[in-house]
Amino acid sequence: MADKLSIVRLIIEGEKFEILVKPDPALEYKMGKRTDISNILASDEIYTDSSKGNRASKEKLEKYFRTSNTIDVARIILEKGELNLTSEQRRRLVEEKRKQIINIITRSYVDPKTHLPHPPLRIEQAMEECRVSIDPFKKAEDQVKSVVDALRSILPMKSERLKFTLIVPAQYTAQSYSVIKSMGEIIKEEWQADGSLKVIIEIPAAIQANMMDRLASITKGTAQAVMMR
Structure with a gap:
């Protein structure tokens, strides 16, 4: 069962809190596609270390979340914490974000010599050549500048x-x-x-x-x- 679950981790003032979730529903929640957490949580336990089965005490929850209601705490962790993506989820998200970034670049930048956009395939190849890193959670628009800065080492580009x-x-x-x-x-x-x-x-x-x-x-x-x- 453990290999079918993901961890959401939130660190507050150096204290670690974790919940176990179903990977795809949790990702949908993080992306704003779900609002109900009832089918996301694998359990209503709040851990300080889920791998060791160490549960957070009621006192610790009260101190850092101002409530010991585990569902309320789990919602906060799910909203503010970091979801440990499965390899397939990360691959899928990165690919989707890559396509969005390439689309923005082809719409916004041209080759200064021809005043025409570079073909999407050429941009994708250049991203691989430059080993551009894509953040699966960061908006595509917010990553374009850093990607373009990296690509300019091999592709002439002008906005x-x-x-x-x-x-x-x-x-x-x-x-x-x-x-x-x-x-x-x-x-x-x-x-x-x-x-x-x-x-x-x-x-x-x-x-x-x-x-x-x-x-x-x-x-x-x-x-x-x-x-x-």
Whole structure:
């Protein structure tokens, strides 16, 4: 049974507290996908060393958690403590986070010589070459800068942004607006008398072609896009 459980550990003022949990439900809780802990805990015991079976005393729980209710204490440990991931969980999370980081880089950075984004496969290969470390719990957005700094030793990269004036005919504004908004920062928008939409938008240079393609598809080629100098 022990090999099917994970440990969540919380250290307070040098004192260690542990609970035993079911790995996948516990990970879902840590990622905000669960709120109920009843099916997460393997038991309602609070340990100071689960491997030795040493339980935390009621007095120690009162001192550090201001309650001796083990469910309340377990919730605090689960929320604030560190989950010991299984190797499969770590592999899965790191891979998912890696893909998110690569996607952000391809959308936000270009090769300064060609002004085009590096292909995702090339970025992935460079990350392996540089032995970039991915934190499975840290947001992808918060890791991009350190990853890019590492990749610049072998890949020329530049964060470049472009401004466009977009004009979308009235019959396509409803379908186009959410797409335009997701592409970048809308600096100004004006609804014209004929119902058309005029937008000034700033986007990462790397997604220029994608924006043009999506707008052309939605508006059947009738949208206008003019780069601003």
